[in-house]
Amino acid sequence: MVQATTPAAKPPADPRPPVAPEAEDEARTGALGERSLALARFYQGKIETVPKVPVRSLADFSVWYTPGIAQVSRAIEKDPDLSFELTGRWNTIAIITDGSRVLGLGDVGPAAAMPVMEGKALLFRYLGGVNAIPMPIAIETDDELIETVIRLSPAFGGINLEDIASPKCFRILDELQRRLPIPVWHDDQLGTAAATIAGLINALALTDRDIHTTRTVLLGAGAANIATARLLIALGQDPHQLTLVDQKGVLFAERDDVDSLSLRNTWKYHLALATDGGGRRGGLAEALDGADVVLAASRPDPTTISPAGIRSMAARPIVFALANPVPEIWPDQARAAGAAIVATGRSDFPNQVNNSLVFPGVFRGVLDARARSIPDEIVIAAARELAAHADDRGLAADHILPTMEEVGIFPHIAAATAETAVGLGIARAKRTREEFYDRALKIMQHSVRLATRLREDGLTLPMPDEPSGGTGPP
Amino acid sequence: MSHSPHPPKESKGHEAGPSASAGLPVHLRVATLGDVPALVPLVLRLKSLNEEFDPLLKVRKDAEKTATEILTRDLKDPEAIVLATEGVGADKDRIVGIVRARIRERPFYAPEREAVILDIYLLPLYRRHGVGEYLLEEIMKIAKEKGAGVLTAEFPLQNHIAASFYNKRGFRPTIGLYSRTL
Structure with a gap:
């Protein structure tokens, strides 16, 4: 939800003190935690199985169950x-x-x-x-x-x-x-990477950059950034212009721990060899110098990336500070230091990179296509579709990604995903993109209708702490 | 070979054939005493990797000195084989890999002499080009010349990458080394 005062509304010359938002955030998180616990106690579980076939009497079970059902098993x-x-x-x-x-x-x-x-x-x-x-x-x-x-x-x-x-x-x-x-x-790997790539595609377009000539720094080499690095290279990023930085500094082929990575973290090992530090050695400062893009998914500390680090980057740099709940640098600090586009993982700043934008549509799509697998081409197709929908509504420095309010994007992502699966020859169900879209929309609408109806009929109980019975989803 | 930066002070009279390395990003030759400073860090990287597998393989503080001594000793010993791998192109004359083997007697078993690979290491960027295979072929040739009828390799049992490398090349596990702290 958008807060009454977003940091974007503050003058950029007045960097946000790191303490206040953290405390505010902690207080809010604490209150939500208490409420989650109380509601968990009340509802004792958040989902249950419900019939999707009519049961008029026990006689119906002779087809839903034995003896009739044996024929379905044989088939x-x-x-x-x-x-x-x-x-x-x-x-x-x-x-x-x-x-x-x-x-x-x-x-x-x-x-x-x-x-x-x-x-x-x-x-x-x-x-x-x-x-x-x-x-x-x-x-x-x-x-x-x-x-x-x-x-x-x-x-x-x-x-x-x-x-x-x-x-x-x-x-x-x-x-x-x-x-x-x-x-x-x-x-944690693919969803986050797809959302990151989607935002990056639009950020590159807005700053007139071509991924093939972009110098990119990935700060943090955990689940999300390792997948992001792989997808970047698949999209045309030159590995020699890509620098991964973790707690030990720049990741390069002959770093002391590379042999250990070959045993424990194959993807990171391959990235060490493919990028060889993007030609850089040292730490974050050396990596950022002259870079076009930094994608940070490291630790929730707003001093992880310094304004000086941003200033050392190329003109109009792109800064994704995705650590939760606190970004690696506060957005207004990054902008004051020259960042053209800033994204975070939070919903109370513009440009939230959120894996929830991706997985509902992707799963709808691969399930409707009865896909046999989910290769990187599908992840990239989902990212491109997500990027295209932010583009539809007009790209701007503070609008590079759709928000969670734009639920209309999900069936589009599903259709793009399913169509890609068909194109790759991994779909058991072959339909056109329009057919996949219609089907996804219908299933998603059914789901919302079901939830609404259960709530309206009192079959899902009103929240006990909201006397009115709550003002849940429409 | 002819482009060797270090004159072969202690040459065993054997040089790996350059034809075998055609197409590979390396150049293999018998190591010389002048190579020791470049070989030591490679041995240390290998030992640090072994440390990953078991606390009983913790590398000692004086490992660098020991590696220097052992390499220097082996380079003078006809019962040892030390090969240096050099890069090509921009990495020409840079040592990027090592193989060290020793000939051992097998007093109870036939064949009676074995060559045991004690250290084999390639810098990461030189792997996956068939270099390991080439190293192994060369060591086999030299071991045969020295009268060995068996080639063995010592490495931590948990190193599944090494196990898979040797399994694919006709090796099988024979004798294991089990350890416990005292």
């Missing part, structure tokens, strides 16, 4: 792909976590991850029309997680990995993508 036994036609598999995904990196909380374990996974399932339901089953899994090793997901996969049309620690998340995603005949997505 699927003959042709396993029929499980996408004759059951809800086509629209059902598992939200898988081991609870090893939940929000900013760290390794809270699977049971404590459940409320977060339920919340994600609700988002999938409400925004994407997807049946998402929260499945925190108790595992000891990465291989146990991989094997468990593979064994669970016959029930699902897709897998969403959530809140799994880096660097193990990379191998888990790669291995599951390789071994499963359904799309596997890790939102």
Whole structure:
């Protein structure tokens, strides 16, 4: 939600003191936390399974269940792909976590991850029309997680990995993508990277830059930025103009820890070799010098990037400071130091880079196409579609991405995603883009109607702390 | 070879054939005493990598001195093989890799002499071009000339990248080394 006073409204010469917003943010987060806990106690779970077929009497169960249902089983036994036609598999995904990196909380374990996974399932339901089953899994090793997901996969049309620690998340995603005949997505990598790339495409256009000649710095080499780096290169970024910086400084081929990365973090290892520091050595200061773009996804400390660092960049630089809840530099400080475009991860500043802009549409699209996988081409197609919709409404330095209010974008992203899957030859269901769009829109509208109707009929109870019964979604 | 920056002071009379390196981004030759300062950091990088696998492989503070001594000793020892890998093009004359092997007796088993690869390391940018394979072929040739009937390799059991490299090239696990702290 947009705050009454956004930092953008303040004069840029008066840099925002870092303490006040943090305290304000903490107070707000604390109050929301208390309310979440009270409501969790009241509702005892955020989703439940409901019938999607008529049940008039128990007699109907002779077709919904035994004996009639045996024939449906036999059909699927003959042709396993029929499980996408004759059951809800086509629209059902598992939200898988081991609870090893939940929000900013760290390794809270699977049971404590459940409320977060339920919340994600609700988002999938409400925004994407997807049946998402929260499945925190108790595992000891990465291989146990991989094997468990593979064994669970016959029930699902897709897998969403959530809140799994880096660097193990990379191998888990790669291995599951390789071994499963359904799309596997890790939102912390792909969702965030797609939203970042979408914003960057528009930021480059606004500042008359060509990605092929852009010098880019990625600050932070966690799940999101490693995926972003890979997508940037796929989009035409010259790896020798790309510098990754982490706690140890610039990542280059002969850095002391590169051999260790070859064992533990294959993607980061390959990026060390491909970029070789983008020709730079040293730390963030050396990396920023003359750079066109900095994409930061590092740590919530507003002094991570200094105004001097921004001033050392090329003219009209692009600054994405995406750490949550506090960006690596406050937007008005970055602008005062010359940044042409600033994006953050927060909804109370302009240009929020938010993975929730991506995953509902992407999943709608791959599920409707019955895609067998979800390659980077699909992630890029989703990013381009997202970028195009900000463009529709007029690009500006403070409008490079659609906002979460623009729910109309989701079926468009779904259609672009599904069409790309068909083009790549990985779709089981082949329809035109318009057909995919109509279908996605219908499913998403049905989902909102369902939620509204349940609320209006009192089947979902009014929030107990809102005597009026709440003013929920329309 | 003829472009070697260091005159071969302790040459064993063997030089890896340049024809075998055609198309590869490296140039392989027998190491000389003058190479030791450039070889030591490569050995240390390898040992630090081993440290990743087990606390019992913690690298000692005096490792640099030890590496210098061992390399200097082996370069004078006919029962040792030390090859240096040089870059080509802009990296010409720069040492980018090392292989060190020693000939050992096998008192109870036949064949009675084995060559054991103790150190093998390539800087990251030179990997994945078939250089490792080439290094291995050269070491095999020299080991045979020195009368070895078996080629073995020592590396931490948990190094699955090394295990996979050797498995693909006809090696199989024979003797393991299990350790515990005392």
